[in-house]
Amino acid sequence: MRRDGGPEIIAELREILTEATGRAELAGVGEQVPLFGAGVGLDSLTGTLLLREVHRRFGVDVAGEDLNLDALATLGTLAAFIEERTA
Amino acid sequence: MMIKCVIWDLDNTMLSGVYLESGSQPPPPDPAMVSVAAELADRGILHAIASRNPQEAAEYAEKATGLQFAAVECGWDRKSDAVSRIVADLAMAPDAVAFVDDDLYERAEVSFRVPEALVLSPEDMADAVGWAEFSPPVVTDEARRRGEMYAERRLRQEEARAFGGSRDEFLRYCGTRVSIGPATPGDVPRLHELSVRTHQFNSAGRGMTEAELAALTGSPAHRVATVRLHDRFGDDGLVGGSVVETAGDAWTVSLLMMSCRAMGRGVIEALLAWLARSAAQAGAATLAVPCLASPRNVPLRLALAGSGFRAAEGGTPDQPAAVFTRALDGPLPELPEWATAV
Numbered sequence: 001m002r003r004d005g006g007p008e009i010i011a012e013l014r015e016i017l018t019e020a021t022g023r024a025e026l027a028g029v030g031e032q033v034p035l036f037g038a039g040v041g042l043d044s045l046t047g048t049l050l051l052r053e054v055h056r057r058f059g060v061d062v063a064g065e066d067l068n069l070d071a072l073a074t075l076g077t078l079a080a081f082i083e084e085r086t087a
Numbered sequence: 088m089m090i091k092c093v094i095w096d097l098d099n100t101m102l103s104g105v106y107l108e109s110g111s112q113p114p115p116p117d118p119a120m121v122s123v124a125a126e127l128a129d130r131g132i133l134h135a136i137a138s139r140n141p142q143e144a145a146e147y148a149e150k151a152t153g154l155q156f157a158a159v160e161c162g163w164d165r166k167s168d169a170v171s172r173i174v175a176d177l178a179m180a181p182d183a184v185a186f187v188d189d190d191l192y193e194r195a196e197v198s199f200r201v202p203e204a205l206v207l208s209p210e211d212m213a214d215a216v217g218w219a220e221f222s223p224p225v226v227t228d229e230a231r232r233r234g235e236m237y238a239e240r241r242l243r244q245e246e247a248r249a250f251g252g253s254r255d256e257f258l259r260y261c262g263t264r265v266s267i268g269p270a271t272p273g274d275v276p277r278l279h280e281l282s283v284r285t286h287q288f289n290s291a292g293r294g295m296t297e298a299e300l301a302a303l304t305g306s307p308a309h310r311v312a313t314v315r316l317h318d319r320f321g322d323d324g325l326v327g328g329s330v331v332e333t334a335g336d337a338w339t340v341s342l343l344m345m346s347c348r349a350m351g352r353g354v355i356e357a358l359l360a361w362l363a364r365s366a367a368q369a370g371a372a373t374l375a376v377p378c379l380a381s382p383r384n385v386p387l388r389l390a391l392a393g394s395g396f397r398a399a400e401g402g403t404p405d406q407p408a409a410v411f412t413r414a415l416d417g418p419l420p421e422l423p424e425w426a427t428a429v
Contacts, residue, residue, distance in 0.1 A: 021254070022247070022248065022251070023251070023252075023253060024251075036392065036393040037393070041253060041254055041255065042389070042393065043254065043351060043353075043356065043389070043390070043393060044287075044288075044350055044351065044355060044386040044387070044389045044390045044393075045350045045351030045386070046254070046351070047386070047389035047393075048350075048385060048386050048389065051385065051389075063382070063385040063388065064382065067380060067388075067398055067400075067401065067402035067403075067409055068392060068397050068398060069388060069389065069392040070392075072389075072392065
């Protein structure tokens with residue numbers, strides 16, 4: 001199984017992230033860029049919107065399965081987490 | 088369950104008539120409904136509108152009733168969708184809202200699709216002021232100003248949508264100010280209220296009584312902190328707090344809480360950074376936040392993850408308790424520029 005998540009998942013996650021943050025420039029964010037901290041700056045509000053939409057579109061409850069939310073390190077790790085559960 | 092927001096239909100409910108069928112003169116507000124709503128607003132309960140009408144109907148209702156509405160959904164889709172959007176927008180649990188509509192079909196549709204909501208007719212609403220669901224045990228100054236603060240929030244959100252930059256740029260543009268300081272006895276009622284009202288940002292998953300909080304505020308082995316928030320749109324007052332046991336070289340946060348109204352405004356990150364820095368300054372090696380993980384406090388876990396906290400175990404349905412910890416010897420999270428310790 002691919003560990004980095006399929007390109008379709010990454011593309012869809014970029015779309016969700018852009019919507020959740022209201023920042024069009026994140027449409028080109030790299031899959032290795034940290035989501036927390038400087039750069040993307042995911043916070044409680046945008047993180048909640050992102051997780052809600054991931055649950056709705058992929059049926060994956062990230063927060064329910066991942067106590068430390070490690071899956072939210074980057075778009076790549078999030079895509080891999082989703083792919084492992086939907087493959 | 089205490090009701091935090093009443094979602095009103097307009098035609099033949101908040102208004103004595105049908106907005107679009109009344110010619111040039113829109114129908115006047117129903118005085119009985121306005122007086123109930125005003126009384127509930129005084130108790131800190133919010134109001135919102137879900138109406139099959141153009142947006143102007145809500146603007147008219149706002150002016151004519153003198154009430155402040157925290158959220159407005161005007162349109163022609165299902166009432167249950169409007170109710171769900173308001174619940175999501177205000178970050179509330181569906182069982183914390185009431186829906187009032189004169190139309191039996193609309194009430195049935197909302198009851199069916201949002202079964203947790205309290206669904207009422209205008210006749211039911213007429214004596215709601217006496218009901219337990221609408222009678223919060225404590226009403227603080229912050230609570231009385233809640234409607235006004237949510238109206239300010241609507242303006243802030245409208246600007247944020249048009250703004251386009253990053254969240255931090257927007258917080259600077261708004262002149263955001265977060266001040267963190269020691270709690271005084273006068274803060275105890277509001278801290279108690281926050282401890283019972285907060286769910287998305289409440290680490291303990293339970294409230295603290297005024298007596299407990301008053302004792303902790305005077306205890307040398309504890310530090311109780313308050314967080315206040317304001318910006319150029321308005322003053323949100325006391326929006327968060329923490330209770331810390333400072334014994335030994337491990338500081339333990341027995342309660343960390345924040346009003347969901349302050350979500351997305353850099354407050355929880357500021358509080359976590361301040362706690363980590365204060366603990367490190369006092370010589371502690373670790374900062375621990377025991378947290379009862381639930382689907383409702385995922386926003387708190389996002390803040391903890393973003394501030395470098397990790398839990399070794401817990402967070403499962405059979406073992407919800409988890410202790411989120413971070414070491415204090417490495418680089419510490421920066422206190423954001425909009426935050427000050429007082």
